[in-house]
Amino acid sequence: MSLEVINEEITKQVSNPSAGAQAVFLGRVRADADQGVTVTGIDYSAYDEMTDPVIEEIRDQLFREFDDLAGLYILHSTGLVKTGEVSLFVLVSTGHRQQAFRALEKCVELIKARLPVWKKEYLSDGTERWIE
Amino acid sequence: MIMAYINVLYFGSIRDLTLKGSEQVENPGSLDSLKDQLTVKYPGLEGMRFQFSVNRRLSRGNEVIETGDEIALLPPFAGG
Numbered sequence: 034m035s036l037e038v039i040n041e042e043i044t045k046q047v048s049n050p051s052a053g054a055q056a057v058f059l060g061r062v063r064a065d066a067d068q069g070v071t072v073t074g075i076d077y078s079a080y081d082e083m084t085d086p087v088i089e090e091i092r093d094q095l096f097r098e099f100d101d102l103a104g105l106y107i108l109h110s111t112g113l114v115k116t117g118e119v120s121l122f123v124l125v126s127t128g129h130r131q132q133a134f135r136a137l138e139k140c141v142e143l144i145k146a147r148l149p150v151w152k153k154e155y156l157s158d159g160t161e162r163w164i165e
Numbered sequence: 166m167i168m169a170y171i172n173v174l175y176f177g178s179i180r181d182l183t184l185k186g187s188e189q190v191e192n193p194g195s196l197d198s199l200k201d202q203l204t205v206k207y208p209g210l211e212g213m214r215f216q217f218s219v220n221r222r223l224s225r226g227n228e229v230i231e232t233g234d235e236i237a238l239l240p241p242f243a244g245g
Contacts, residue, residue, distance in 0.1 A: 060245055077244070080176055080237055083221040109244060121245050141245060149218075149237075150244030151177035163178040165214070165241045 034110050034119050042106050042124055051103035052126035056133040058141050060121030062114050071157045074115040075164075080149035084109070091143045098139070101132040105140065109150060169232040173203070177240040182209045192234075197227045199236060215240045 039059070046055055065072045088107055096102050104126035114120045123140050127133040152164045169192040175183045193199045196217050204210045217224040218237045230236060 078176065078180075079244075080174070080218075080221075080239065083218060083237070086221055145242070145245035147242065148244035149176070149239055149242060151240060152243045153177075163181070163240075164243050165178070 034108060034114075034122060036119075038108070039119065039122050042108075042122070046104050046106065046124055046126045049104050049126050051128055054127050054130040054133040056125045056127075056137040058121070058123040058137055059119050060141075061119050062116045064116045070160075072116055072154055073157050074113050074118075074155045075120065076113045076153045076155065076161075077109070077111050077120060078151050078153070079109070079111050081111075083149045087147050087149065091140065091147065094143065095136055095140055099127065099132045099136045101128045102136055103127055105136075107140070107144065109144070109148065111150075113155075171199075171230055171232065172235045173199070174235065174237040176237060177243075179210070179213060179215060179238050179240055182213070183207055192230055192232050195227055195229055196224055196236070199230065203238075210238075213240065 043057065046052060062072065062075050092105055095105060106124040108122045110120045121144065123137060125133055125137045125140060127136060153161055154164050155161050170189045171192045172187060173190055174187045175185065180186055193202050215238045218239055219228055220235050
């Protein structure tokens with residue numbers, strides 16, 4: 034995902050009149066190295082028809098739990114994401130700062146637990162492996 | 166006799182095992198029966214961890230399967 038997409042969404046949310054605070058999470062592909070072999074990228078695949086209902090459930094749960102939540106944006110890359118690039122972007126807008134941090138953390142944890150997404154690591158020695 | 170089919174979808178490492186993203190199979194009637202049937206067809210499934218979804222909802226144990234249902238085999242999620 035490009036930084037333009039991320040900037041665009043942050044800009045949109047800044048115009049939300051209820052939001053006094055925003056918190057952003059960027060999940061990126063780490064340049065992990067093990068005995069001279071490095072990760073060159075990760076391919077993310079998803080059960081596309083199931084990701085939308087799951088994201089809706091996550092949104093519903095967060096809006097129920099955080100009464101100061103004013104906006105929530107989630108974007109997960111699919112396909113090949115190279116080392117250093119962003120695979121997950123979460124933006125939370127709240128009236129006041131306290132819930133911003135907590136809602137952001139809860140959102141990321143729920144995504145990791147429930148989103149039907151899988152990842153295959155590509156390594157510099159030409160091999161690939163599923164990460165579970 | 167009219168065949169009653171279901172759609173079975175494979176994801177992640179299971180897709181590498183079956184070498185296909187999806188297939189139609191005869192409805193075996195329940196998730197437990199489906200698991201038995203698929204393990205015979207793809208013996209590598211035996212040692213793999215996964216859960217079923219039924220029509221895009223995670224299953225809650227052994228459920229009845231209806232004709233036309235979409236069943237997916239979901240390895241542990243790794244998003245985020």
